[in-house]
Amino acid sequence: MELPFLTRRIYGLETEFGVTFHSQGQRRLSADEAARHLFKDVVAWGRSSNVFLGNGSRIYLDVGSHPEYATAECDDLTEIIAHDRAGELIFRRLADSATQRLATEDIHGELYLFKNNTDSHGNSYGCHENYLIGRTRELAPITSVLVPFLVSRQLICGAGKVMPNGDFRVSQRAEHMWDGVSSATTRMRPMINTRDEPHADPGRFRRLHVIVGDSNVSETSTWLKVGTTELVLRLIESGRALRNLALENPIKAVRDLSRDPFGRAEATLATGRTITGLQLQQAYLQGALDLVEQHGDPGPELAAVLAMWQRVLEALGAKDTTPLEADIDWAIKLKLLRRYADRAGLAWSDPRIQQLDLAYHDIQPGRGLFTLLEARGSVSRVVDDAAVEQAAETPPQTTRARLRGAFVEAAQAAGVDYTVDWTTLKVNEPPPRSWRPPDGGLLAGHDQDELYAPILCKDPFLAVDERVDTLLDRLSGEPSGADRRRPRP
Ligand SMILES: Nc1ncnc2c1ncn2[C@@H]1O[C@H](COP(=O)(O)OP(=O)(O)OP(=O)(O)O)[C@@H](O)[C@H]1O
Numbered sequence: 001m002e003l004p005f006l007t008r009r010i011y012g013l014e015t016e017f018g019v020t021f022h023s024q025g026q027r028r029l030s031a032d033e034a035a036r037h038l039f040k041d042v043v044a045w046g047r048s049s050n051v052f053l054g055n056g057s058r059i060y061l062d063v064g065s066h067p068e069y070a071t072a073e074c075d076d077l078t079e080i081i082a083h084d085r086a087g088e089l090i091f092r093r094l095a096d097s098a099t100q101r102l103a104t105e106d107i108h109g110e111l112y113l114f115k116n117n118t119d120s121h122g123n124s125y126g127c128h129e130n131y132l133i134g135r136t137r138e139l140a141p142i143t144s145v146l147v148p149f150l151v152s153r154q155l156i157c158g159a160g161k162v163m164p165n166g167d168f169r170v171s172q173r174a175e176h177m178w179d180g181v182s183s184a185t186t187r188m189r190p191m192i193n194t195r196d197e198p199h200a201d202p203g204r205f206r207r208l209h210v211i212v213g214d215s216n217v218s219e220t221s222t223w224l225k226v227g228t229t230e231l232v233l234r235l236i237e238s239g240r241a242l243r244n245l246a247l248e249n250p251i252k253a254v255r256d257l258s259r260d261p262f263g264r265a266e267a268t269l270a271t272g273r274t275i276t277g278l279q280l281q282q283a284y285l286q287g288a289l290d291l292v293e294q295h296g297d298p299g300p301e302l303a304a305v306l307a308m309w310q311r312v313l314e315a316l317g318a319k320d321t322t323p324l325e326a327d328i329d330w331a332i333k334l335k336l337l338r339r340y341a342d343r344a345g346l347a348w349s350d351p352r353i354q355q356l357d358l359a360y361h362d363i364q365p366g367r368g369l370f371t372l373l374e375a376r377g378s379v380s381r382v383v384d385d386a387a388v389e390q391a392a393e394t395p396p397q398t399t400r401a402r403l404r405g406a407f408v409e410a411a412q413a414a415g416v417d418y419t420v421d422w423t424t425l426k427v428n429e430p431p432p433r434s435w436r437p438p439d440g441g442l443l444a445g446h447d448q449d450e451l452y453a454p455i456l457c458k459d460p461f462l463a464v465d466e467r468v469d470t471l472l473d474r475l476s477g478e479p480s481g482a483d484r485r486r487p488r489p
């Protein structure tokens with residue numbers, strides 16, 4: 001029986017980082033300057049501060065903004081975690097290199113990278129999630145079911161935040177959301193951005209762009225964030241009749257629900273009735289459980305997501321954070337800060353608590369508080385260091401990213417000028433002389449332009465493509481014998 005939902009989906013995570021350069025507690029460079037130093041190796045390698053790497057990802061710095069890492073297209077939950085963390089590893093290496101280079105210029109200090117969502121000036125930056133969905137589906141029915149889920153999802157994967165007055169919030173992003181669903185990212189800050197940019201065949205696919213989520217440092221929190229959203233997307237795609245949970249005011253609701261970690265805060269439904277954050281989550285969990293009961297085993301990974309989702313909601317219902325303290329960012333952080341505040345006798349409004357809150361998100365091993373917990377084995381993991389290191393070098397092997405990664409490596413090795421984006425691979429130069437016959441003439445029968453025609457990869461699931469193989473052969477300077485004798489039509 002054909003299942004009504006996608007059983008294989010493309011995921012991509014984009015993470016913006018906060019950056020500072022400090023020396024003995026003093027800011028030595030502006031954030032802008034620090035970011036530019038961070039990107040010097042990138043610019044030297046790719047001649048731009050917006051490049052695609054050999055692991056299929058995109059790393060970039062827009063003027064005046066936060067450095068961003070966008071993972072390659074993954075089609076597996078564990079893999080997206082490895083690639084998300086590979087972004088941290090790549091930025092850490094860049095930070096080490098920048099710090100050393102600056103020291104040779106007599107600028108001594110440490111470059112800090114924070115995987116969080118707010119800075120001390122009240123700015124917010126994002127973690128954007130991308131999910132591939134079919135084009136045949138209308139967007140409005142999808143977003144109307146998704147929004148109440150996303151509004152309450154913070155309870156199971158928020159990054160947590162201590163406000164200057166000492167109040168605790170479950171989510172960092174909640175108070176920076178200004179719209180439910182819209183096509184304008186920056187101005188309106190919607191929870192779901194509907195800009196139609198599928199980075200794929202627009203006749204077949206859409207890319208759902210979710211921008212309400214916090215950046216997570218806990219692998220398990222990211223896993224739960226993407227995994228539960230996958231389950232809800234399947235629920236929507238299955239066409240099951242769902243209870244109407246549309247909210248009267250999603251923006252008010254996302255802020256209100258952020259105030260109580262146990263999900264007791266209430267939101268008003270469009271019908272006028274009220275519902276708690278926990279009840280909202282329970283309704284979606286129940287929908288996912290029913291879906292699995294009807295359609296059978298969703299595979300070991302989604303079954304594990306479902307089990308953890310259930311376990312987390314049970315803990316919230318019991319008002320007990322203990323079972324969450326190795327898995328869920330806000331609960332891990334809360335425990336850490338509580339212990340520190342109690343030991344040092346600090347009020348929650350003490351600026352030192354804010355500093356510790358920030359230090360939780362510092363991605364430098366041995367310095368960032370989360371990294372210390374991780375090194376001690378006090379928090380759960382989804383992947384190991386070896387998988388993260390591999391993801392920093394190697395693209396996912398089952399998506400289009402494999403082609404992009406191989407192309408970038410080959411074009412770099414060949415030293416040719418090239419252009420690449422999510423869908424296109426293109427060499428911008430005429431073929432080097434080495435590819436011409438010894439007499440210096442043109443390859444018999446070859447159209448020179450065709451040798452380097454842009455290759456459009458419109459299907460993100462396609463990891464093997466003969467056109468790319470041919471291009472890679474040419475770039476390696478070793479055209480096959482068949483190629484020399486028998487030019488392509
Ligand atoms: N067809 C697709 N479906 C789902 N995700 C995709 C698809 N194609 C690419 N992605 C993912 O979408 C993300 C795109 O990142 P990028 O930062 O370029 O996003 P953008 O929203 O287009 O641009 P910007 O951040 O500049 O506004 C990547 O993580 C990538 O893996």
Ligand SMILES: [Mg+2]
Binds near residue numbers: 128
């Ligand atoms: Mg982006």
